[in-house]
Amino acid sequence: MAVIRQLDSLAPDFDAQLEMLLAWESVADRRVEETVAEILHEVRRGGDAAVIGYTNQFDRRQLRSAADFTLSADELQAALARVEPEARRALESAAERVRNYHNHQRQESWQYREADGTVLGQQITPMQRVGIYVPGGKASYPSSVLMNAVPAKVAGVEEVIMVVPAPDNQVSDLVLAAAAIAGVDRLFTIGGAQAVAALAYGTDTVPKVDKIVGPGNIFVASAKRAVFGQVAIDMIAGPSEILVICDGKTDPDWIAMDLLSQAEHDEQAQSILVSPDQDFLDAVERSLEKLLEQLPRRDIAATSLAERGALVAVDSIESAIAISNRIAPEHLEVSVDEPEQYLPMIRNAGAIFLGRYTAEALGDYCAGPNHVLPTSGTARFSSPLGVYDFQKRSSIIHCSPEGADQLGQVAATLARGEGLEAHARSAEYRVRGK
CATH class of the missing domain: 3.40.50.1980 (Nitrogenase molybdenum iron protein domain)
Known part of the structure; x- marks a missing residue:
């Protein structure tokens, strides 16, 4: 049995296979x-x-x-x-x-x-x-x-x-x-x-x-x-996830260990590699088989890779980014030459790790950005934990007499349009000449 499945983005049933791969039962039990x-x-x-x-x-x-x-x-x-x-x-x-x-x-x-x-x-x-x-x-x-x-x-x-x-x-x-x-x-x-x-x-x-x-x-x-x-x-967190986009020029052992770093979390964790280089995908699979045996938590990682992992072949880095945006991963590694050029194309990711030397594990511990990140596709509308999560915003409105006059007339008109007479009169009490 293969240590991890391989998928082809050009296959007719790829969309269905991807949906099955991403399916995860939430905490609702x-x-x-x-x-x-x-x-x-x-x-x-x-x-x-x-x-x-x-x-x-x-x-x-x-x-x-x-x-x-x-x-x-x-x-x-x-x-x-x-x-x-x-x-x-x-x-x-x-x-x-x-x-x-x-x-x-x-x-x-x-x-x-x-x-x-x-x-x-x-x-x-x-x-x-x-x-x-x-x-x-x-x-x-x-x-x-x-x-x-x-x-x-x-x-x-x-x-x-x-x-x-x-x-x-x-x-x-x-x-x-x-x-x-x-x-x-x-x-x-x-x-x-x-x-x-x-x-x-x-x-x-x-x-x-x-x-x-x-x-x-x-x-x-x-x-x-x-x-x-x-x-x-903060959020309802699902299993940990990593998606790696690689052009095939990074050491296969490096990428394999990046995938394993998530797979060892638990059996539900998800590790996905997307690349336009089929030979590289095969090399990473061989690295996974080799490196897996060296891990203390190899049984957990093996289950994760077999049940929720994938190596995905695509026709270009742009296609890989499109798949990543669809998945909206918690962690996204972009292991390519000049990765900054692709940054404007990336819409959905909890944290983005650029370049061949930026292991996701650095973000877990000491890089600086927060490791509390949206999972299970919620990076489409959610952000990492940050200072803003512990602050509140209150609106301030301080009307001058002239401002109350102008705004009162507008508010009264709109209030009566909604059938709220007390609102209208409250606003009009501050209107001069009323």
Whole structure:
């Protein structure tokens, strides 16, 4: 059995094959939703006690009070002191790069004055309190801490609350160290739907937040969807994805490992290579077979490649870009000569990695741009997590007497056209001579 399928974009059934390749079941699962709904209800009603009960049940812990799942700033600093110096330097370097990049996203309030003295504008204010969810358990993700907390702090959020599960009372020092470096204000070692509920509704210990961001399993994703409206959320994330466009001149091992870097995430992850060079596609397939055997997570990666991966033959780089725009991948590598020339043609992608030396993995950890990206085709209408996700915009209207006179007449006319007499009279009260 081939390690990965090959498709030809000129084949008559290519569109149908591509649709089948891209199909993915979302987090909508009735049994999951019923379980999540019960957890949300119980936490909303029972607060800390319910959070403790579910955490003991799902994470195999023996919590007795909320103090048992609360970590102090001193404990975060102690974790920072415990990590290896090289790891600490890497975390600090990554945090600095993420902070510098996101500083460029800061938005400022603005106003302008019209000829009659009326002032219009927009006021930018940060959210007061946000919650970040960081996965725990099978793997630790200090990079997720940085990518979620640092932009919030750059935006001016007053209080960043972090939740991370600690199954069997285990939590990574790297995750705690990243929280200290990123400036997390309060940290609770809880996870799952119960943590989302605590952030959304608030308990005696966990404060209610304005927005919840960060990845999680199907229960976390379903809970975030359920509490949306009570609080804001970043997105409902699907499996990780990479699409590579290559002209055939990059080392096949490099491209194969880029594909494997996504495939090792989980069995549902998707890795696609599109190229006009059939010999190169064959070379990459051979590289995948060779390199796959070297990976600790080879079983996961092999399943991902076999079930959701593809090598796609096209007739030109332009055709490859057209397919990429249709897929709207989370990560897009453009591994070609002079890749900047193609940038104006790329419409739909979460993050774009240009050139042969820009591995997608750099974006996951330390390049600077955010690694929280739209998946499952949502890059058609969504953007990476950024400073703007933690800021609000308020419109400003300050009418002069002359402006109220002119606008009042226009508003009254339109209001009466809609049958809203009180609106019309309210506007006319400020019109001179009325």
